[in-house]
Amino acid sequence: MKEPRESIALTADNATFSPSRHGLLSLDVCLPDGTVQSYERVVAVRAFPLTSPESYIVIREPSTSANKEGQEIGTVEHLVDLPEPQAALLRKELERRYFTPEIIRIHSMRQRRGVLYIEADTEAGTVSIVVPEVVINMNVRLLEDGRILITDTDGNVFVVTHPERLDKTSQRKLGSFV
Amino acid sequence: MLPLDTLSQSCIDALSALGVSMEDITCAVTLDRLADGGAGTGELALSLPLSAFFLFEQGQLTRLDYTPDTLFLLDQYRTESALLMIRAGESRQVAYLSNKPRGKVAAMIDIWQRARDGKQTSPDHPMFKQLASKCATCGKPYRFQKPTCHCDQKQKGQLRRLLSFFRPFRLQLAAVLFCLVLTSLLSLLPPLISGQLLYDQVISPPTYDEAGNMLTGRLHEVQYIFWVIGLLLLVDLLLIGVGILQSRANATMSNRVSQRMKSNVFSAMSRLSVSYFNQQPTGSLISRVNYDAEHIRDFYIDGAPRFIVNMLQFLCMAVLLFLMNWQLSLLLLIPVPLIVVIFRRRLPLLNSAYTRQYRRQSSMTAMLNDSLSGVRVVKAFAKEQEESDSFFRKSTRLYEANLHTNLISLTIFPIVGLLIGLTSSLLWGVGGVEVMGGRMTYGELTAFISYAAMLMAPLNFFSNFTNLLTRTLNSAARIFEVLDAVPDISEREQPVELERLQGRLEFQEVSFGYRPERKVLQDISFRIAPGEHIGLLGHTGSGKSTIANLIARNYDVSDGRILLDGVDVRDLSLATLHRNIAIVSQEVFLFRGTILDNIRYGRPDATKEQVEAAARVAGAHDFIMRLPDCYETFIGNGSRGLSGGERQRISIARALLTDPAILILDEATAAMDTETEQLISAAMETLIENRTAIMIAHRLSTLKNCHRLMAIEEGKLQEIGTHEELMEKKGTYYRLFTTQNDQLLKVMSGE
16 A cells, blocks of 8 residues: 555646657656656546546556556646647547547447447448447437447447538437437 | 467468467467557467467567566557556557457466466466357347357247247137137128128119129118128127137236246346346346336237237238229229338338437436435535426427427328328229229228228238337347356355355465456465454455455356365355355345344244344344334335444344354444444454454454454455554554554544
């Protein structure tokens, strides 16, 4: 049981993000007491991934088997406040981490024995999405801004950003589940 | 190779080009990934003999050697995971994968890790069983421990299997069928009687054809009017009589069948292991017992009979129509296909509109339920207006959906009605000409038109029948899934039966995870002597309750063994386990019933004296005597009127009565204030006397009388020993103890 550490605000003044030798995200941070701490790899997490993807980015130590629950290092309040190319680097890491294929066209969407099967074209190619029975209302989620998030049985997330821009057939298929 | 995935031929070729034979490959996983524009699949192979991973992606084979100090770990992203390799303080990604193969890759890392720790992994290791959680054919997740996916099951087979529920009612079934056939035939009579008999032969004056044969008016006398009307009434009476008979037979039979089905499902469900109930929300289970059985019953009581009736009527009417006048019947071929097309094209639309309506309805109900059960919070935060607004939004969405379904159905059915109207005008027109030409009698025409109109009902029914069938088959599938499920906690062929355990407990390198990619316990080993009292402490989520669950065999270990009196718990009979192990947990569940019933739940044969004695020891006797009906006071599952401490004391009495060899107290007093805890502590002391006890608590004062203490941290056994030993060690326990002591001192000094 480690002593919890104070989480600090990460700004252009005290934090430097850089790519690690193998293309992952490294961080050097100057702690309030003046010591500089280097992390070979850090993990970036969005505190509000749905509504504020560019703000409140929490930076954590990675969880490894030796250090099972990585601790929080600090928070980047707004990505835009970071200088380039650091902001771009962080953004790239976040995009990878929150990669959510956009559904372009829905070929079929049918419910059989309570399980929802979707065949759809996404920006990542054609996919078969299987949504388990009991939680369809939670796994096909209509957000306030009109986006539709679909979480499949493996935990993969797909999104329809503008349902109204889909072709008519896809809209109709999606319509009865939202 | 261990049973994960198999390698593709091109990957095998690439491997052998590198000089790697298949014997060297320990296991392999097919990776699929979605990012990078869906850059296709890859394959990952682990070779323990060569100490290397091989990644085969886009025709390229990469070899990654690892050394004993290398770490592999799986970092989970949202729709992706990354396999990372950490070596000499540097991390690099090995591969990206979608979430689909994540469990398998985790298992692969596990195999590697076990090998590093000098452990062999055999193909029958439980982890492979745990991984098979999805059907290989349809990708649908199994909702049960044993794969019971029905994706390849024939629908016909299911209907036949459903019929087996009706087997004891063969006679009633035959009677019902007979009645149905009779009804369909009888209902064909009235148009014939009123048209061809009453009008043509009785009311019309006699007419003759060219050959001088009498065409109409054969019975042109007043008395026959009454005879024919009598006949009509008789047919009606018969219809009603047969209908009543059939409904009665059907109702008795179907209610019995649905009752049998419900109890079968319920008892099958009760047999399943705890993990099953964790996966399923209670609501879905309740609806499985209730509604699915009802759906099936509805199908057999309503759908199937109506199908037979409609089918029979349709065929008979079609034959009759052609026999009466085949030229006119040809006219029917114009609207009938049109109506069929309308039904087939528009009804799916209507159904999807209904689905949406249903969804929005349940979404609104859920919101209503939330808001009303949380009304205190709503009021406390003065959020009444917001809740109303949100309800208004939901109800607007429902209103839109309702309107939409109505609009669809309000256009379909009038159009169909119009078509029918047009057809009958056409029939009247063409038929009228025929009648005037003497090629047809007026009675024939009215009978013909009646039949033509009656033809629509079966058409409408058939277009909806597919839906009914689908719904029934869905319900059947769900019910059969429960009936067929095999609990993953099952007894050996010949389990060891022990009347009374001594209470010796041993964990040997036990590892466990509810899911393969997340280990909750790792390599836990300890030994507890009979009668010893052990305090188990650790943070929330460190795995304490999991240990309790494993001892009671609510789950089976992923690795290692748990021994009770030297016997593996998996070899013991479940009855032995249940008789000898009791868990008293923080959440006390009291069933609806009397206090007496609740106390002797675990031992229904206990005498009233024994119940009272147990209650006295548990410190419950006193408050029970103050209740209106003492031991026979009825308590509901909400147990209103009983305080947390009182409920807990009842549950202690319940545990005392079963007299277990091993008792697990899982935060039993956590929800109580210190004073109540003091009250119960005496009861607790008696409870654990002379038996092995494992006490889980985060308040250390609860554990002060334990012989030894055990600290669990992040799934690992951190330390075990007496209070003095652990204080000496200055480890986890020492820190916890000093923190809690400091807080107490601060409170006492008034800081």
